[in-house]
Amino acid sequence: MDTIVGPGRLFIRRAANVTDISQTEREPQNQMTSLTIAMVGSGGAGVVASGEMLLRAAAGMGLYGILRKTFGPQIRGGESAAIVRLGTEVVANLGSELEVLLVLDWNNFQRFADEIPISEATVLIQDLQAGEHPQNLPEPRQTLTLDFLGLAKSLGSSHSNLALLGYVADWLGCPSDIIDSAIRHRLREHSQETIELAITVALGGAQLQQDKPIPLQPILSAPEKTNSIGKRWIANGNQLIGLGALEAGIRFVAAYPITPASDVLEWMAGEIESVGGHLVQAEDELAAVNMTIGAGFGGIPAMTATSGPGMALMSEAMGLAVASETPLVVVDVMRGGPSTGIPTKSEQSDFNLAVYGLHGDAPHVVLSALSVADCHFTAGWATGIATERQTLVVVLSDQFLGQSSQIMPPLANTNFSASAAQQLEGDTEVDGTQRYFRYLDTDSGISPLALPGQPGGMFTADGLEHNAAAVPSPKAADHEQQLAKRLRKLDSLVESEHWAEHSSEQRGQGSMLLICWGSLYQVALEAQDKLREKGIDIVVMGIRLLSPLPLEEIKQAMQQATQTLVIEQNQLGQFAHYLRSFDRQGQDAALPPFHQYCRPGPTLFTPAEIVTQIQALIPDQTATEGSARQ
Amino acid sequence: MMLPKEYKSGVKPIWCPGCGHFAVLNAITKAFAALEQAPENAVLVSGIGCSSRLPAYINSYGFHGVHGRALPVAAGLKVARPDLNVIAMGGDGDGFSIGGNHFLHACRRNVDIVYVVMDNEVYGMTKGQASPTTPEHWEHSKLTPHGPEVRPFQPCAIALASGASFIARGYSGDPNGLAHMLFEAVQHQGFAFIQVLSQCPTFCPEQVGWKKTVHLEDTCTDDPVQAAAFLHGDDGLAKGIFYRRPRPTWPVQHQSTEPVNLRKGFEL
Numbered sequence: 001m002d003t004i005v006g007p008g009r010l011f012i013r014r015a016a017n018v019t020d021i022s023q024t025e026r027e028p029q030n031q032m033t034s035l036t037i038a039m040v041g042s043g044g045a046g047v048v049a050s051g052e053m054l055l056r057a058a059a060g061m062g063l064y065g066i067l068r069k070t071f072g073p074q075i076r077g078g079e080s081a082a083i084v085r086l087g088t089e090v091v092a093n094l095g096s097e098l099e100v101l102l103v104l105d106w107n108n109f110q111r112f113a114d115e116i117p118i119s120e121a122t123v124l125i126q127d128l129q130a131g132e133h134p135q136n137l138p139e140p141r142q143t144l145t146l147d148f149l150g151l152a153k154s155l156g157s158s159h160s161n162l163a164l165l166g167y168v169a170d171w172l173g174c175p176s177d178i179i180d181s182a183i184r185h186r187l188r189e190h191s192q193e194t195i196e197l198a199i200t201v202a203l204g205g206a207q208l209q210q211d212k213p214i215p216l217q218p219i220l221s222a223p224e225k226t227n228s229i230g231k232r233w234i235a236n237g238n239q240l241i242g243l244g245a246l247e248a249g250i251r252f253v254a255a256y257p258i259t260p261a262s263d264v265l266e267w268m269a270g271e272i273e274s275v276g277g278h279l280v281q282a283e284d285e286l287a288a289v290n291m292t293i294g295a296g297f298g299g300i301p302a303m304t305a306t307s308g309p310g311m312a313l314m315s316e317a318m319g320l321a322v323a324s325e326t327p328l329v330v331v332d333v334m335r336g337g338p339s340t341g342i343p344t345k346s347e348q349s350d351f352n353l354a355v356y357g358l359h360g361d362a363p364h365v366v367l368s369a370l371s372v373a374d375c376h377f378t379a380g381w382a383t384g385i386a387t388e389r390q391t392l393v394v395v396l397s398d399q400f401l402g403q404s405s406q407i408m409p410p411l412a413n414t415n416f417s418a419s420a421a422q423q424l425e426g427d428t429e430v431d432g433t434q435r436y437f438r439y440l441d442t443d444s445g446i447s448p449l450a451l452p453g454q455p456g457g458m459f460t461a462d463g464l465e466h467n468a469a470a471v472p473s474p475k476a477a478d479h480e481q482q483l484a485k486r487l488r489k490l491d492s493l494v495e496s497e498h499w500a501e502h503s504s505e506q507r508g509q510g511s512m513l514l515i516c517w518g519s520l521y522q523v524a525l526e527a528q529d530k531l532r533e534k535g536i537d538i539v540v541m542g543i544r545l546l547s548p549l550p551l552e553e554i555k556q557a558m559q560q561a562t563q564t565l566v567i568e569q570n571q572l573g574q575f576a577h578y579l580r581s582f583d584r585q586g587q588d589a590a591l592p593p594f595h596q597y598c599r600p601g602p603t604l605f606t607p608a609e610i611v612t613q614i615q616a617l618i619p620d621q622t623a624t625e626g627s628a629r630q
Numbered sequence: 631m632m633l634p635k636e637y638k639s640g641v642k643p644i645w646c647p648g649c650g651h652f653a654v655l656n657a658i659t660k661a662f663a664a665l666e667q668a669p670e671n672a673v674l675v676s677g678i679g680c681s682s683r684l685p686a687y688i689n690s691y692g693f694h695g696v697h698g699r700a701l702p703v704a705a706g707l708k709v710a711r712p713d714l715n716v717i718a719m720g721g722d723g724d725g726f727s728i729g730g731n732h733f734l735h736a737c738r739r740n741v742d743i744v745y746v747v748m749d750n751e752v753y754g755m756t757k758g759q760a761s762p763t764t765p766e767h768w769e770h771s772k773l774t775p776h777g778p779e780v781r782p783f784q785p786c787a788i789a790l791a792s793g794a795s796f797i798a799r800g801y802s803g804d805p806n807g808l809a810h811m812l813f814e815a816v817q818h819q820g821f822a823f824i825q826v827l828s829q830c831p832t833f834c835p836e837q838v839g840w841k842k843t844v845h846l847e848d849t850c851t852d853d854p855v856q857a858a859a860f861l862h863g864d865d866g867l868a869k870g871i872f873y874r875r876p877r878p879t880w881p882v883q884h885q886s887t888e889p890v891n892l893r894k895g896f897e898l
């Protein structure tokens with residue numbers, strides 16, 4: 001056998017401290033090693049289940065990791081893959097490299113070949129029955145062909161995926177009791193017989209690894225076992241949106257199924273009754289959002305979750321929430337668009353819809369979740385804002401955050417809570433009749449709010465323009481007053497410390513500034529570490545509050561930086577255009593010029609890709625780097 | 631005890647003189663008085679149209695939403711706040727055209743609310759276009775100069791087929807009869823649908839003739855087959871409570887589970 005050299009050590013920033021992202025420890029960076037394993041099979045072959053079991057086993061070993069599941073468009077059958085990246089510190093993105101690729105079936109592999117970064121550094125392990133190896137793939141470092149299916153069959157099973165699981169877990173040094181319990185957990189609803197057979201097959205796979213090892217050193221040394229390992233979590237962003245929302249007080253959900261948002265709803269459906277709430281599967285998104293508004297009007301904090309096509313249908317009623325000043329949280333787990341687009345893959349292309357998609361002047365709040373763990377925080381914050389400011393809050397997550405499972409330290413409570421906003425004052429006598437001034441023009445813009453059931457507060461909430469007493473009015477003065485009030489009540493939000501996460505307190509002094517939002521933040525943080533190895537310092541800003549945009553803060557950071565690059569995962573550079581729209585030349589608000597790098601999904605951004613973009617903007621340093629290598 | 635007129639909010643209706651919706655407003659105040667309805671515990675929810683303006687004219691809570699979506703707002707409110715008396719309302723365009731899908735599912739879901747459709751067989755607010763209940767050969771809209779040339783929608787028959795548990799038809803020319811129906815509908819447990827023939831003298835002056843053609847039918851049954859036979863033979867001008875058959879309302883109350891630790895499932 002060739003002498004095998006392990007892949008280079010990766011230096012990864014401690015990905016946002018998931019215990020409390022707002023208090024992320026930024027310095028010093030911890031060095032960690034990570035490696036990425038992909039398992040590919042036809043749908044139904046169980047590679048995704050194997051990925052889940054592998055992640056759980058790794059967690060049991062004290063490792064961190066993230067699991068991305070990827071499916072073809074078929075509901076059952078077709079192709080599927082599980083990509084598991086493991087590390088000794090929190091792993092919050094998929095990285096750029098692939099160390100080990102295990103293939104049970106090459107059929108349809110081409111459909112997602114571009115999501116699986118095979119390179120000369122990859123060791124390929126394929127099943128004897130995998131079929132023809134596709135042409136035009138990069139030549140792997142080494143290829144092993146093994147009979148996983150034959151092994152499973154010899155043990156009385158057809159589940160070669162379990163042999164694969166045992167094989168790769170053994171390579172990682174995973175003790176058999178940990179594989180055992182990972183399998184038991186995943187198959188807990190199956191018969192004892194099925195479970196025992198699964199374990200036997202996995203142990204067979206582990207033995208195979210002893211006989212025919214993966215020709216590569218697994219560079220992860222599992223940390224010492226501590227009690228805290230057992231307290232760690234495995235969760236995906238969709239579940240954490242649900243958790244953050246319920247913990248902050250959401251007690252009503254109405255929604256219509258759509259990939260990749262359905263599992264927000266499925267998780268919440270299982271939990272919401274236990275906290276005294278309700279979830280309604282509506283007949284469509286129009287009903288879903290309006291039911292949610294009805295509940296919000298009744299004083300019950302309410303949300304809906306959907307994806308781009310569903311939010312497009314909701315947009316009229318989202319404007320109703322703004323005009324009637326009814327608290328409403330809409331979560332958009334973005335997928336590829338336009339139209340039905342690519343339902344199972346990630347993209348950041350609903351920015352425009354979220355920010356501009358409402359008719360009329362309809363100021364509202366748009367937030368983005370900055371990591372899988374941050375889905376929890378952002379959902380909680382959204383609930384707090386919606387109820388406190390009596391308005392619409394849109395939360396942008398995406399398929400990557402929503403459907404990737406991650407090992408993380410337990411999350412702290414966000415301490416956001418739906419404010420009991422009902423206050424009755426506003427009751428005044430006008431022209432001898434008692435009136436309740438539901439839409440009173442206050443300094444803060446936030447008006448008194450009575451809830452049905454409270455005597456003395458009766459009013460009719462209205463999407464029609466109205467006056468302060470909630471009586472419909474087309475008068476210019478009322479329109480101006482109410483428009484101004486609805487805009488003003490969001491003003492102070494930009495002062496919130498939660499508006500963004502920064503990779504450094506310096507916020508850009510003297511180095512380059514990288515601005516991003518949503519799931520790209522974690523990728524950008526890793527790019528920053530890679531650049532530091534090359535002697536290039538950058539500062540990363542991940543914007544959580546997309547609208548209203550804290551423009552002054554952003555402007556300051558841009559002014560302090562040598563230059564600024566904005567990155568996002570959509571074709572049109574939607575956020576970059578938005579940012580430019582504030583650049584009123586010659587006025588106070590003028591922003592320094594900035595670069596933009598945008599491209600659509602479905603392939604994920606990688607740290608290496610961002611590094612390349614940044615190096616291209618810093619020609620001098622790249623040259624030095626290059627010559628230093630020679 | 632409040633008098634019917636005390637249930638008026640004092641906001642002046644925008645309706646044309648002779649509009650049938652006035653009678654519906656009066657009927658609601660009479661029914662509320664008879665029900666001794668606490669104004670703060672009633673919520674009127676509507677969509678968009680002349681008819682949908684009604685909530686602002688009643689001294690109770692109200693929600694005037696967007697076109698066609700009164701039913702989902704009302705259902706969400708009732709599920710979240712079962713303590714309230716929730717009445718959804720609107721026009722034939724609002725309820726049967728743009729909001730038609732919600733009508734089917736509201737009947738089917740059987741949330742305990744009342745739904746009043748003020749059916750004038752026309753889009754009053756947008757100045758006289760054909761609605762789903764407009765007669766096939768009504769040629770008075772510029773938008774459909776040959777008439778809609780489509781068979782009119784049958785609200786009561788569709789409500790029955792979709793699972794509504796209380797179905798009635800009232801008439802704006804008989805506000806007392808309508809008040810009685812509303813009284814019964816509020817007391818009914820489940821989704822109660824009332825189609826009100828509510829004249830629009832402005833765009834359909836011929837509806838003034840309804841006072842001669844509308845007839846009372848005392849056919850109330852709990853048998854869906856009988857109700858279907860009646861409704862399919864009906865000329866659309868019968869008034870009365872046609873069908874009443876209580877069935878379990880939604881949401882179903884489940885045994886409340888133990889308070890759980892929401893975080894437990896995430897731990898290794």
Ligand SMILES: Cc1ncc(C[n+]2csc(CCOP(=O)(O)OP(=O)(O)O)c2C)c(N)n1
Pocket residue numbers: 678679680681682697720721722723724725748750752753754755756761
């Ligand atoms: C989304 C949307 N489409 C169209 C309209 C215009 N519109 C307002 S009311 C209405 C029809 C109302 O007819 P109906 O519900 O029968 O009520 P009526 O005025 O006859 O009482 C229409 C089409 C609107 N407001 N919103």
Ligand code: SF4
Pocket residue numbers: 644645646648649650651680681750754755829830831832833
């Ligand atoms: S247009 Fe018709 S429905 Fe509208 S207010 Fe006038 S009479 Fe009533």
Ligand SMILES: [Mg+2]
Pocket residue numbers: 679721722723748749750751752753754761
């Ligand atoms: Mg009408």
